[in-house]
Amino acid sequence: MGTTKLLYEKVYDAIKSKILCGAYQEGDLLPSEREIGEQHNVDRTTVRKALKLLVEERLVVKQAGIGTKVSRPDAQEEQRNRGNETHKRTANGSKGTIGFFLPPSVHRTDRISQPFYSSLFYHTERVCRTNGYACFYSSLDEDDDFLTLLQQQRFDGIIFVSNTADKFIQMAIDRHIPCVLVNEYNPKICSYLPDNISGMIKVCDHLIGLGHRKFALITGISSYLTSRERMIGCTYAFAKNNIEAPYVVSCDWEPDTAYSITKELLQSVDTLPTAIVGFNDNIAIGCLRAVSELGLRVPQDISIVGFDDVEQSRYAIPAITTVHIGVKELALASIQGLFYQMQNPSAITSLRSYVPCSLVIRQSSAKAPEHPIHIGN
Numbered sequence: 001m002g003t004t005k006l007l008y009e010k011v012y013d014a015i016k017s018k019i020l021c022g023a024y025q026e027g028d029l030l031p032s033e034r035e036i037g038e039q040h041n042v043d044r045t046t047v048r049k050a051l052k053l054l055v056e057e058r059l060v061v062k063q064a065g066i067g068t069k070v071s072r073p074d075a076q077e078e079q080r081n082r083g084n085e086t087h088k089r090t091a092n093g094s095k096g097t098i099g100f101f102l103p104p105s106v107h108r109t110d111r112i113s114q115p116f117y118s119s120l121f122y123h124t125e126r127v128c129r130t131n132g133y134a135c136f137y138s139s140l141d142e143d144d145d146f147l148t149l150l151q152q153q154r155f156d157g158i159i160f161v162s163n164t165a166d167k168f169i170q171m172a173i174d175r176h177i178p179c180v181l182v183n184e185y186n187p188k189i190c191s192y193l194p195d196n197i198s199g200m201i202k203v204c205d206h207l208i209g210l211g212h213r214k215f216a217l218i219t220g221i222s223s224y225l226t227s228r229e230r231m232i233g234c235t236y237a238f239a240k241n242n243i244e245a246p247y248v249v250s251c252d253w254e255p256d257t258a259y260s261i262t263k264e265l266l267q268s269v270d271t272l273p274t275a276i277v278g279f280n281d282n283i284a285i286g287c288l289r290a291v292s293e294l295g296l297r298v299p300q301d302i303s304i305v306g307f308d309d310v311e312q313s314r315y316a317i318p319a320i321t322t323v324h325i326g327v328k329e330l331a332l333a334s335i336q337g338l339f340y341q342m343q344n345p346s347a348i349t350s351l352r353s354y355v356p357c358s359l360v361i362r363q364s365s366a367k368a369p370e371h372p373i374h375i376g377n
Contacts, residue, residue: 008049011040015050017147019059019070023174030060030068095132096156098338100124101140103163114282115310116327117161120182123331124159131339133157140168147171157338160184163224178341182334184225190341190351192334194325196226196307199357200233200277203305203323206359207275208241211368212303215246216273218262218283220253230279230307247273251283258286266294266375274302274368281306281313284320288364294375299366301373309360318363330355 015036018024031039033047040047051068054060061071100121125135133156140146140160146168158172158179169186172179185191207215217234220227227250238246249265251257258278266272276291278284284306291302298304298318306313309324333355340347 007042008046011050012053024070028070097134097136098128099155099158100137102161104139116308119327123328127335157342180334180338190337192353195354195357196229197233199323200230201237202359204237212275214273216276217246217248218278219250220279255282255286258283259290262287262290272373276304278306281308281310303365321362321365322360324358324360326355
């Protein structure tokens with residue numbers, strides 16, 4: 001996957017994908033060699049090499065005076081196999097399979113191990129099983145051959161999660177597989193998200209109500225909708241209360257990175273913030289350690305809040321004030337939306353649905369200190 005493909009191989013892959021996903025149907029004529037060359041910005045020699053591979057795989061046939069026609073001798077066999085598979089699954093009491101696809105983290109680790117995603121999958125799998133469906137989980141890297149997986153494994157529906165590449169969503173759409181997106185938005189399909197903006201407004205209002213005026217924001221990756229929406233919530237809360245611009249640094253959602261940049265930030269500023277807003281609980285946990293190692297007390301010197309209400313936030317010392325996003329409700333909403341699509345394929349094609357958030361007040365937030373705090377005091 002990591003090797004660089006030649007131009008004719010890229011053209012071959014593009015045409016093959018369209019054939020296998022049904023964009024080019026059995027008996028359809030492909031565009032002329034000149035048109036294919038213009039589409040891919042290559043010369044005719046390159047196009048002919050690509051077509052030669054397709055002919056060798058018996059995906060197309062060249063007919064003199066007519067052109068290159070799609071010819072899949074396996075098409076009818078594939079349809080029979082799908083029918084047989086459906087019959088077998090019905091006989092075994094299983095309705096089918098739901099795919100659950102999650103991109104890897106920035107560190108290329110399996111993100112399913114992170115508390116939010118493991119909880120989301122747990123509740124999703126339970127609902128699927130209750131309704132007679134098996135749940136297939138896999139990470140989905142940018143270079144993965146997702147199309148081959150869709151050919152080898154029948155999915156009755158797919159749940160994509162977070163920043164899934166648009167090309168993978170389009171592959172599912174092209175193959176007419178019902179799909180939804182959770183914790184991110186894509187206008188092509190139904191998307192289910194926590195209400196990040198209102199949740200962040202609630203937690204910032206809580207801190208402002210405690211007298212905090214000097215803030216630090218430890219955000220997530222800026223390209224993520226989650227991070228952008230939570231920033232909007234902070235900005236709105238600060239603007240309506242005339243709060244001065246906060247310190248802002250970003251990390252990759254992980255506690256070790258949050259720990260490092262928080263420690264660096266607190267050692268470099270002239271005036272310490274009295275409150276730190278972590279854009280998720282992982283970040284808040286990293287901030288908590290950094291503040292403690294610098295000899296500062298939480299919440300007497302600095303209050304720390306998070307977002308997500310993962311289980312670990314309850315057992316931190318002190319327990320972290322956070323925003324509960326209802327992962328169970330998020331999973332239930334998305335899977336019910338998917339089931340509805342599976343039963344009514346053309347009823348809803350695009351929807352953005354938000355699950356409410358609620359404030360959870362714990363020991364990590366308290367009134368702002370009356371006098372400025374300095375490291376080492």
